[in-house]
Amino acid sequence: MSQQPLITIGLTCFNAQDTILRAIRSAQEQNYGNFEILVVDDGSSDHSVEIITEFIQTSPNVRLVIHKVNKGYPEALNSIMHNANGEYIAFFDDDDDSASDRLQKQLDRINTYKSLHAEAKHILCYTNREVYFPKSVQPDYELKAIGRTPKEPHGKIVADYLLWDSGAKGYQWGMFGSCTLMIATETLKAVNGFDPDFRRCAEWDMAIKAAFAGAHFIGVDEPLIAQHKTMTSDKSGRTPLKYSLLLREKHKSYLKKNHLYQASRLVARARYFGGQNKTLLSKIYMGLAALCAPDTILWKHITNKTGNAS
DSSP states (O other): OOOSOOEEEEEEESSOTTTHHHHHHHHHTOOOSSEEEEEEEESOSSSHHHHHHHHHTTOTTEEEEEESSOOOHHHHHHHHHHHOOSSEEEEEOTTOEEOTTHHHHHHHHHHHHHHHOTTOOSEEEEEEEEEEOTTOSSOSEEEOBTTSSSSOOBTHHHHHHHHTOSOOTTSOOOBOOGGGOEEEHHHHHHTTSOOTTOSSSHHHHHHHHHHHTTOEEEEEEEEEEEEEOOOOGGGSTTHHHHHHHHHHHHTHHHHHHTTOHHHHHHHHHHHHHHHTTOHHHHHHHHHHHHHHSTTSHHHHTTTSOOOSOO
16 A cells, blocks of 8 residues: 555636646646545536546546536635545646646655654645746746745744735745645645635635744745636736735734734735836835835835735
């Protein structure tokens, strides 16, 4: 019997009839020796369910859970958590490709980190990813993962980074992203998974909860995922800003305790407009945020470009 821990590859699917089989095959091609594949269809209205159902007739290591109605991405992720048999969960997106050694390299990174940090009860492991725009055959850019090299951040400074900070000095800051995440199933359950109120920012909210629980954030410093960018309604207009502000509202008591609530809301706007390439407006909001919190790192970064967090 294999001594390797069972890893659940969790795949969410919503109207992905053109890409879901590619994603499942990417999961099947993992060279790690002990994994299962769990697909959660979140109320697709196209032919995704029929395609998956037919495919798994000859693929016994693939299971399908079907939501009769669309519940949203966070609830699909929670269904993976509740139905996973694995000690760990690695999340895959329905239109991305993962390198065949992704599972092995992320698990190796976790085990190596554990051997050096016995106090690390909860670990979230991410990986770099190459991003492709529609019709691109070569990656357009690479996103670097948080904690990909020492010094890996842990605890509430990660919550601060996501909510208002530019990142405490001396730590390896970078990107989050559920499509790159490997996490122990018990850790995900300990923080009650993903908040269904967040159609956007659910992964950041989960990371904040994990940070408050003392979690360590590490990454693999290789692009193990090819992420194919698509535009959906939850990414358009001011929707990202709406959920960024909702994130601050949820964690209002923590921010108010540290006299950072208003500054954090202004940072959300600065980051949003920075992402819209409205540099001047972004700097104005960041400057206002710094004025609201002059004793923080914000003051030192008043003229910096906005960070990676949402």
